[in-house]
Amino acid sequence: MAGALPSNFRFSPSHVIILIWLVVAAPCSNADQFDIDCLQSIKRSFQDPLDSLSSWNFSNTTEGYICKFNGVECWNDGENRIINIKLSDMGLRGEFPQGISNCHSMTGLDLSRNNITGTIPNDISKLVHFLTLLDLSGNQLTGEIPSNIANISFLNVLHLDDNQLTGRIPPEIGLLPRITTFTVTRNRLTGPVPHFVNPNATIPASSYSDNAGLCGPPLPPCRGKKARMSTIVGAAVGGFVVAALAIVIGLYYYSRKVYRKKKEEDPLGNKWATSIKDAKRIKLSMFENSISKMSLSDLMKATDDFSNVNIIGSGRTGTMYRAILGDGTSLMVKRLKDTKHSEQEFVSEMAILGNIKHRNLVPLLGFCVAKKERLLVYKYIPNGTLYEKLHVIDDDAKTMAWPLRLKVAIMAAKGFAWLHHSCNPRILHRNISSSCILLDDDYEPRISDFGLARLMNPIDTHLSTFVNGEFGDLGYVAPEYSRTLVATPKGDVYSFGVVLLELVTGEKPTFVSKALEGFKGNLAEWISKLSSDGKLNDAIDESLAGKGFDGEVYQFLKIACRCVLSAPKERPSMFEVYQLLRAVGQRYDFSTEDDLLVLPEDGGNADRVVELIVARDG
Incomplete structure (x- = not known):
């Protein structure tokens, strides 16, 4: 299923100890002081000609006061624990701040479009070990990209565009198990680009543009002449290199022999x-x-x-x-x-x-x-997951027709509404995605993994969202969860809203193929931007346009947009989502009778809610 950790990824004991510390020990006053020291160090490190950090006044001692600082986001507004630092486009000058290592619980760092000079620290993984996002683009950084950056093992997104970086891109970056986005445009880099092992990594050629010396897939192949010259130069260094190679080859075959023996003893690794x-x-x-x-x-x-x-x-x-x-x-x-x-x-x-x-x-x-x-x-549910049907790899595979997409949305909403409003006990799914919606023989949706969140280790569940880069998938996680760490019905509504966006746009939750170059957000953020620009129609899957469903498709998109509003109170309940979708599909002969859906206490107002929202949104 989508969002799973790669099979070759393992926590070391030290990781586990540190991660548990983040959850259990970080709220104490010592942890708060570390984060305060972190911000003080950052402020000292940078020249601030635009007074962008003027709100960083450390004379206040109220719990959570640093959470009101410009560019600072906390796990909880009531405590001084930083989750994200976003200092983009603030005119800051100076070198990469070493004191940032004191932000122990930080998972996102954006220093883009400033005037940061010098090199990327060689020990950067020790400074920002738990980041899932690092954006240093649009600065004046020089030197090589340190291979140590590949030790920030939870990285999902890495942006190094628009700098003056030279040398080769460390191939180790391709081994990052969670990386999905990597960009180094407009630098002075040379040599082959990394091969990414994460199957969810979609790194197009545009991620390397304006680096004249880069080569290898997805760019043009590296020139053979340079490769032969490298071989000749390498061979000239002396006989000791040959001996070293012989030792390496011997060790390789020995390790393969041991590996084969283990495979014979346990051929399937189970x-x-x-x-x-x-x-x-x-x-x-x-x-x-x-x-x-x-x-x-x-x-x-x-x-x-x-x-x-x-x-x-x-x-x-x-x-x-x-x-x-x-x-x-x-x-x-x-x-x-x-x-x-x-x-x-x-x-x-x-x-x-x-x-x-x-x-x-x-x-x-x-x-x-x-x-x-x-x-x-x-x-057994035979037709796989909704994710597999929406995001097909085979170009010849048929895309889902609009009536089928609408049917899946309505019936899935009915199942989630039943879990929220009628099931005894009421159940929050907490891991809604298009991968947890399976399709049976009749392509009717069946929801999986309901109720399992309560069986998982609470610490693992917590950490999977913001350290491992996985809570199902970061693209489905409601924004308020990073502040409250509390699962709510409106959080489920947000996640289901992302599924609805997948259905109507055909885009993946964390990578938008139709977005303009330079866009770094997820699907919900892209939709929000289009909506604010008055271009919401541009989001609709081209395969759905002009097929006689345009009105329904647009109403569906508006419902999805309401589900992913940033303020939880502004989102509809899951029952209202079901009613709204059912209104869109009222001309179809879908089996939407409420024989198994007991209306909630406020269900009497549901039809009126549908009338008001549909009328308002046209």
């Missing part, structure tokens, strides 16, 4: 499954009588011992496998990860989730506890 083989007799607790006699042994056989070839999705909550029973029945089995609940607590939670039934939810059929492993058994 040692966790091997560890529970002696528990095969454990019975599954099933909610469906028709398959009540299943055991763990049946699941092991149906998944080929949870072979990696049977993985059909992986996300924050765990890995999903396809299981095929002896009679040909297909199921989905999710192996939960990082659950920190006792077996008794887990079983109690399963008893609740197993009784939650709705036609637009993926049915939970049963569960199994085997040693430390927690396995959930679901009905």
